[in-house]
Amino acid sequence: MILAVLFANAEGNILIERFHGVPAEERLxxxxxxxxxxxxxxxxxxxxxxxVACHKSVYIVYTVLGDVSIYVVGKDEYDELALSEVIFVIISAVKDVCGKPPTERVFLDKYGRICLCLDEIVWKGHLENTEKDRIKRLIRLKPPTEF
Incomplete structure (x- = not known):
């Protein structure tokens, strides 16, 4: 299961967070x-x-993209290899939405679309979509034309 996806700025402030199966008291x-x-x-x-890091039997893959740090935390079948695939899809989607590696301002300007992308990529703790074109179609908020 993918436990968390977090975006933070250079000062360490959380910009976006998505937790799956993590109790509220552990999120802090x-x-x-x-x-x-x-x-x-x-x-x-x-x-x-x-x-890559490991903490309390979970795996963490993290990176920098422009002014933003991205963290993906997973356990069980989502080891460091699977999480690297997840983070590459997230990076690709963020770069598509922002047009380049984002500054914090551009990232916050595109906040809504980035959240939509995250929801299409990771759903209830599992990797849902990896194709860029499909994610672009799904975030337009129109029903898909092909099944």
Whole structure:
């Protein structure tokens, strides 16, 4: 299961978060842990360079895209390899929506469309869609023409 997808700015403020199957009382722990992990390790990394960590029997894959840090947390069948596929789909969708690796301002301007993309990519803790064209069609809020 994909437990969490978080986006944070350079100062460590959470921009978007999606938790699946994580109790409310544990979410604060995960937020602070992930932001601290990024602050310690993401300095000087290149865009889309993936870093991997393991904590409490879960896997974490994280990276930087423009001014935004992206964290994906998973367990069981979502090991570091599966999470790297998830994060690449998310990166691709964010770059499509923003037109380039985003600054924080561009990211927040496109907040709604990015949330729609996330909802199409990860649904109830599982990877749902990986195709860019299908995600673009689904976020237009029109019914799909082909099944």
């Amino acid at each position: 722990h995960w937020r602070s842990f992930l932001v601290k992990l990024g602050a310690d390790n993401l300095k000087g990394t290149k865009n889309e360079e993936l870093l």
